[in-house]
Amino acid sequence: MTTQVQMSAEDKALAYPSPLKEFWQGFSYNKGAVMGLVFLAVVVVAALFAPWVAPYNPIDQYRDFMLTPPSWADGGTAKFLLGTDEIGRDMLSRLIYGARLSLLIGLSAVLSSLIPGIILGLLAAFYPKVLGPLIMRVMDVMMALPSLLLAIAIVAILGPSMLNTIIAISVVSLPGYVRLVRASAMTELNRDYVTAARVAGAGTLRLMFVTVLPNCMAPLIVHATMSFSSAILDAAALGFLGMGVQPPSAEWGAMLSSARDYIERAWWVVSWPGLTILLSVLAINLIGDGLRDALDPKLKRAA
């Protein structure tokens, strides 16, 4: 108490935890989210420093060691910790290098559909007379097409490359975001605090991004983390059809689909990429959960 008395009025406001610290307090309360963050941090560090972390070059083939089991299994060697695939490439190295592409695809696909999705959804909610129905009918047309078919069509038009894969995946997942943002923005728009902001003189842009959007974030964060995983899987499907990331580049989804033939003979070839995808997706969903809770003032622990 004595320290508080000495503070001036200006300092008192600073005595509250800084937004970052407050956020971390809320976030770290969720143990699952912290575990997810730790796992993802390990994956990201491994991806960033892949040339130093990975024991081998991911595209080097060791023909003498084709389909070697993991080191602890019968017939495994200590040289290849997680075994090798059908043409003798080290699984661990491929997973580490694959993290680069997979995380990049997931992240950029989510961001490049999240941002236009938010803008289009807010526009549709704020202008319900002409622009709203127009945007929503276009989105309905996009939703009416099977998503993979649409993605294949887009890649076929643009040509197979990683950038085009990202574009195709984000176009396909756009309608979900638009609908989600529009629906939650429309419920929020009827609330009194939006009217109050209007009376307070807020312009349309301020209403959109300062008043309404933060209150629509909860479902958006969950949807974004979910679609991160489906982006990785969609990229794998496109890769499988020869329209995604081109071999011999290592990418988790592509590794998974190319190893299907060996599922009975060599479980590790298909299990490691599958497990990696599963764990990363789980980690990201847990982080999303923690983010949602930490960003919602109502769920914040009383300071």
Place this chain on the structure above:
Amino acid sequence: MSEAQQPILSVRNVKVHFQVAHGDSAWPWAAKKTLKAVDGVSFDLYPGETLGVVGESGCGKSTLSRAILNLIPATDGEIVWMGKDLRKGDARDWHRVRRDIQMIFQDPLASLNPRMTVAQIIAEPLRTHRPELGDTEVMARVRKMMKRVGLTEQQINRYPHEFSGGQCQRIGIARALILEPKLIICDEPVSALDVSIQAQIINLLKELQREMGLSLIFIAHDLAVVKHISDRILVMYLGREMELAGKHALYDNPTHPYTQALLSAIPFPDPERERHKTIQLLAGDLPSPINPPSGCVFRTRCPQAQERCAKEPTKLHRVDDKTQCSCLLV
């Protein structure tokens, strides 16, 4: 509040009509019906005065208040603010006017953005209307206003859900007052609060009104509350004005049959009188504002209705120097 003063706000024959799809034919090409939420309301408001607006649910009180702020655009009529017809103005005029007219809402918690701290909420009007003010100046004003409405400085970084209803309404009042407006529209500001808190909020409003020379438009359905705070009272029914009178004139000597029925429903704090009083029950339901009765809209439930009530249109006319009434029989 002499009559010689210029009114700050003159509402002339304001109408707010909505086009609604009718009943079972919701097809886009089906003929739309007109819902007359507010149908020709006129009144003057003088500086420092409190105008109470009463009437049952759905009579257009809230719609009228939102039309004055252009939150729901009026269909017809004039809204003259300090000698300027706002309905002829553009968006920039409205923006300027909203610096002078602020609003307090019915549900105190719902009217505060759940993602903003108290400081951000109270500062929002300053940030949008007075962007030239620096951060320190804004925060100084916010602190001063918080103290003025009875909040403590320690609460400045809290979120709305951490407050009680009465405190939330104080935050709402602080937000409305921070721009030092001339008129505050209170849309049932106390009907969601406990009786003891109601009194606190009403007294706070009265105090602030005296200090800052505010005019108030006070919407409520609680007649006792309205009597306590208002100078003049406007009684509405089905989007029309029934009676506009000084509060003593209205409570002591109601002229319109609808006002008489409303007032007879107020309980007396005296069991002897309460036991012997007669309540004028109104028969029937509120007619639909899509298809209002001809002539006087109140005639379907009026105990004194006569044949001419169905034929002649009603208009607010002066009964004596304090009272204006729309009843044809008065």
